[in-house]
Amino acid sequence: xxxxxxxPVPEKGSxxxxxxxxxxxxxxxxxxxxxxxxxxxxxxxDKVPDGGVLLVSNxxxxxxxxxxxLIAVAFADEFGADRPLCTLAHDLVFLGxxxxxxxxxxxxxxxxxxxxxxxxxxxxxxxxPGGVWDAMRPTSASAKINFNGQQGYVRxxxxxxxxxxxxxxxxxxxxxxxxxxxAGLAKLLRLDKLIRATRAPLTFGFPFGxxxxxxxxxxxxxxxxTQVLDPIDITAExxxxxxxxxxxxxxxxxxxxxxxxxxxxxxxxxxx
Numbered sequence: 001x002x003x004x005x006x007x008p009v010p011e012k013g014s015x016x017x018x019x020x021x022x023x024x025x026x027x028x029x030x031x032x033x034x035x036x037x038x039x040x041x042x043x044x045x046d047k048v049p050d051g052g053v054l055l056v057s058n059x060x061x062x063x064x065x066x067x068x069x070l071i072a073v074a075f076a077d078e079f080g081a082d083r084p085l086c087t088l089a090h091d092l093v094f095l096g097x098x099x100x101x102x103x104x105x106x107x108x109x110x111x112x113x114x115x116x117x118x119x120x121x122x123x124x125x126x127x128x129p130g131g132v133w134d135a136m137r138p139t140s141a142s143a144k145i146n147f148n149g150q151q152g153y154v155r156x157x158x159x160x161x162x163x164x165x166x167x168x169x170x171x172x173x174x175x176x177x178x179x180x181x182x183a184g185l186a187k188l189l190r191l192d193k194l195i196r197a198t199r200a201p202l203t204f205g206f207p208f209g210x211x212x213x214x215x216x217x218x219x220x221x222x223x224x225x226t227q228v229l230d231p232i233d234i235t236a237e238x239x240x241x242x243x244x245x246x247x248x249x250x251x252x253x254x255x256x257x258x259x260x261x262x263x264x265x266x267x268x269x270x271x272x
Contacts, residue, residue: 002169018123021106024081026105027073034073036219038066038171039272042074044228052162053231056153056251058145058259059128059135060172060215060224062203063213067169070224071126072105080098086118086125090132092195103193119160129153136173136213138181138198142173145256148198151248158234158242164257166229170262174269175219182212221272225265227258 034040048055060067068087075085088110093102106123108114110131118125127135133148145168157164178210182201191197204210205217238247266272 003249017085017103017108018106020082020084022037022104023106024138027081028077030069031073033066034070038070039221039223040070040073040226041223042070042226043226045074045078047228047230048124048165049080049163049231050121052160053124054115054119054153054157054160054164054272055124055126055167056255057128058125058169058255059130060169061180061219062135062201063216064219065135065144065172066175066219067172067224067226068126068228070169070204071167071254074226075124080195083125086115086123088125088127089117090196096266099154112152112159115156116160119162125158127153127202131198132196136182136197136201137173137180138201139173139178143170143259144184145252145259147248147252151244152182154188154234154242154244154247154251163231163233164251165231166251166258167226168229168255168259169224169226170259170266171222171224171270171272174222176203176217178203185212220270222270225262227262229254229258 129147
């Protein structure tokens with residue numbers, strides 16, 4: 001979420017891109033995938049307050065991370081399809097027709113000014129601070145919170161004057177097997193410069209077996225469990241001039257504790 005001056009001009013009018021009729025039409029399909037295929041269980045969505053709020057989540061699932069639609073389905077179930085939910089996403093999402101399709105779902109390029117604008121419009125906004133680094137982590141580290149040092153989400157919440165609601169999900173790194181972190185290969189291939197990808201892990205799945213993420217394997221039907229934590233009012237908890245490092249550390253600590261609990265309750269991989 002750190003500001004990158006090479007990014008495109010920030011979008012304006014976030015709510016104008018979001019299309020509630022389009023969302024309502026597609027939600028039944030997303031709900032079937034979430035509830036039937038992934039057996040998604042989302043707890044605590046009622047904790048999300050009204051108005052602008054920054055939902056901060058870990059990211060799981062590789063190139064096609066399914067935690068996004070699972071959270072979106074639970075959000076719509078709780079608040080109705082007419083409450084907007086923005087999602088900050090990687091530039092690759094907006095290539096070609098993706099800009100129109102995902103724009104209707106409230107997706108925005110992951111730029112701090114886009115996030116602040118959406119939050120000030122009163123929109124719930126979902127961010128994954130760990131981004132690709134998090135989504136491509138090894139399956140052996142599936143129960144670890146690692147934002148790779150990204151703290152921009154804290155500054156965004158402070159600037160916009162909104163609370164942070166942490167969210168954790170387990171099960172996404174079991175939709176295929178991530179064998180390593182791929183950080184060295186990504187650097188060697190200069191993927192960080194070309195497509196802002198910091199990892200290129202070796203993965204194993206169906207039907208293509210061993211790949212570097214492309215072509216993408218069909219995700220295994222791993223049971224995914226999501227826990228929404230209590231809102232955090234940064235000013236109330238950390239004062240008028242909060243220490244960014246301290247806020248980030250505390251948020252990650254709470255998320256790690258919640259993820260540890262989900263991990264302890266998980267009996268078997270994929271089955272849940």
